[in-house]
Amino acid sequence: xxxECAKDTSIRDFFITxxxxxxxxxxxxxxxxxxxxxxxxxxxxxxxxxxAHKLTLFIVDNREHELIQFAKNEGIAxxxxxxxxxxxxxxxxxxxxxxxxxxxxxxxxxxDKTNHEDFFSMEKNINAMVDQFLNHFFISYSKYKxxxxxSQMKIVENLSVPIIPxxxxxxxxxxxxxxxxxxxxxxxxxxxxxxxxxxIQFLIIDLSGVAQMESVIIQKLIQIIDGISMMxxxxxxxxxxxxxxxxMLKYDLSFKEKAMTKGTLQLALxxxxxxxxxLNPLVxxxxx
Numbered sequence: 001x002x003x004e005c006a007k008d009t010s011i012r013d014f015f016i017t018x019x020x021x022x023x024x025x026x027x028x029x030x031x032x033x034x035x036x037x038x039x040x041x042x043x044x045x046x047x048x049x050x051x052a053h054k055l056t057l058f059i060v061d062n063r064e065h066e067l068i069q070f071a072k073n074e075g076i077a078x079x080x081x082x083x084x085x086x087x088x089x090x091x092x093x094x095x096x097x098x099x100x101x102x103x104x105x106x107x108x109x110x111x112d113k114t115n116h117e118d119f120f121s122m123e124k125n126i127n128a129m130v131d132q133f134l135n136h137f138f139i140s141y142s143k144y145k146x147x148x149x150x151s152q153m154k155i156v157e158n159l160s161v162p163i164i165p166x167x168x169x170x171x172x173x174x175x176x177x178x179x180x181x182x183x184x185x186x187x188x189x190x191x192x193x194x195x196x197x198x199x200i201q202f203l204i205i206d207l208s209g210v211a212q213m214e215s216v217i218i219q220k221l222i223q224i225i226d227g228i229s230m231m232x233x234x235x236x237x238x239x240x241x242x243x244x245x246x247x248m249l250k251y252d253l254s255f256k257e258k259a260m261t262k263g264t265l266q267l268a269l270x271x272x273x274x275x276x277x278x279l280n281p282l283v284x285x286x287x288x
Contacts, residue, residue, distance in 0.1 A: 078137075
């Protein structure tokens with residue numbers, strides 16, 4: 001490898017002058033990544049070669065603040081496009097090895113070969129800066145992924161508690177599938193918040209899509225119904241399956257005096273929508 005270097009050349013100028021040689025050596029070091037460079041740029045608009053030069057200059061210039069910010073941005077970009085972390089790790093380690101080799105050549109071409117103090121000092125700094133980059137990159141990557149997962153979980157939670165408005169006074173909450181402790185807690189929070197925001201008078205909870213419910217979950221549901229009542233709203237339960245009713249009888253649990261129960265959702269809607277006090281509460285109140 002033929003490198004250009006005047007005796008008084010700074011290390012920064014050395015890397016800039018030998019940019020092409022640096023790229024060639026870097027590609028030789030990054031065996032698995034070099035064939036993915038075009039693909040990574042197409043997927044994430046990430047130019048690995050340009051970023052390698054940028055990282056190199058941050059390191060040799062000891063620009064720690066800019067290196068950390070660059071690492072954070074890179075972490076977000078790789079996380080956003082779900083790019084393979086193994087490629088990033090191999091690429092950065094290839095940059096590290098190439099930096100070492102160029103540092104060795106630089107010291108041989110610019111200072112007395114017997115003076116190793118500067119060489120080891122610069123090598124130590126390179127390792128520290130590269131490690132700093134990797135550390136902040138992975139923290140940023142993980143943080144973005146965690147925030148994305150949290151956002152997706154909130155979407156799933158909202159979908160698992162689909163409160164459907166029928167009129168200004170009536171909403172339906174159709175529950176489908178298994179209900180565990182986490183989901184019943186989510187249901188309770190969403191329902192109470194919704195009633196507080198909308199001031200509905202009736203919430204129809206349709207359980208026809210729930211095949212089974214453990215006694216502890218039934219107890220939690222009873223507590224939620226108590227909370228709904230405290231908010232000035234009446235609960236109407238529909239579609240209770242025989243398995244759930246048997247379980248309630250077994251553990252002496254009851255919705256009696258806590259909620260109205262109707263056999264089907266259609267029956268509950270028919271009765272409520274035909275009640276003039278619910279359809280037009282202002283007229284009903286004026287007649288009292």
